[in-house]
Amino acid sequence: MKTVAAATIAWVLARHLLPPTVSTFAPFTALVALQATVYRSLRDCAQYLAAMGVGAALAASLAALAGIHGWSFALLTLVALAVGRFRPLGAQGTQVAIIGFFAYSSGLGQIDYIGYLVASVALGATCGMVAHLVLAPARHTLHRKEAVADLFRRVEGRVGELADAFETDAPDGERIHRLRGEWRELSWDADRIRQAVDTEVENSRLNPRSAIEGSADALGRAREALDVCRRCQDHLRSASRSLDHAVSSNELALLPSAFRSAYAELLRAAAAIHQIGRQDRTEPQVLHQALTQAAQQLDNARQALLAEDGRPEMAALQGTLLTDAGRLLEELRHSGRFLEQGLHT
Secondary structure (H helix, E strand, O other): HHHHHHHHHHHHHHHHOOOOOHHHHHHHHHHHHHOOOOHHHHHHHHHHHHHHHHHHHHHHHHHHHHHHOHHHHHHHHOOOOOOOOHHHHHHHHHHHHHHHHHHHHHOOOOOOHHHHHHHHHHEEEEEEHHHHHHOOOOOOOOHHHHHHHHHHHHHHHHHHHHHHHHHHHOOOHHHHHHHHHHHHHHHHHHHHHHHHHHHHHOOOOOOOOOOOHHHHHHHHHHHHHHHHHHHHHHHHHHHHHHHHHHOOOOOOOHHHHHHHHHHHHHHHHHHHHHHHHHHOOOHHHHHHHHHHHHHHHHHHHHHHHHHHOOOHHHHHHHHHHHHHHHHHHHHHHHHOHHHHHOOOO
């Protein structure tokens, strides 16, 4: 509704105050000024105004120096497209050529037309920004924290399933195969939530709505949590692939029971990763104890591997699993101060 109202008001005002040939630019500029966040709106609007100014200046200059000809229009197109590639203009770079075309073809490069064009664009930008400031985008810090916490809870559940499968003599092969796909889905969810958190960080810039105390720190920690989660999921997904291969090739039952038991306990201890994504303050002692226990179980699994004189392919499978587990624990250990702060605001 905000977008509709801003565009309509801009069009009505432009239609009454300016010539019909430029009135369409007012609602279009209002739409440009109404992006997802106030910061993005100001940035895109400034880039559009800059592109408009450059395009109008090019059209007026060429019309005055060369007149209105086919070759001069081609030159305008060439120069406008080249200028539009400048990085400061961002996504609005193509507007240099578009504005130049209108100013050159409809306005014949005349200063009067360009003045009306500038007025129409300024009117649309004003309507859009006023609407955005009066009805500023809502803050979603709490929702983003809830999404992060829910993601970590789901990761914890999948880690538990993975641990149970290692202790089961005949796990459900179809379920193990589906678990691999679920890790991919969790990875996609982590990317999606990270994009939402990044948008919310941007939404906090220049937003006139009052923010929850500590929201900036909470969003920063949410970003770190998601980075940790995505890296850990890479190792968990690799362990799931190894498990899927072991089940499909009937090699899982050949693994030493001591190794499988230690590996399952290692994964259950590593499930303390959910502590990172909590909405309230992480309990450092609980997390530290879980990681210590996981490290001990990793040592137990390594000792079980050394104690066995089994088939070479079994040693390769065990070594792959141990590598994934070791990298997983290293990711958790090196999270540093963040792991102790959690997502509390």
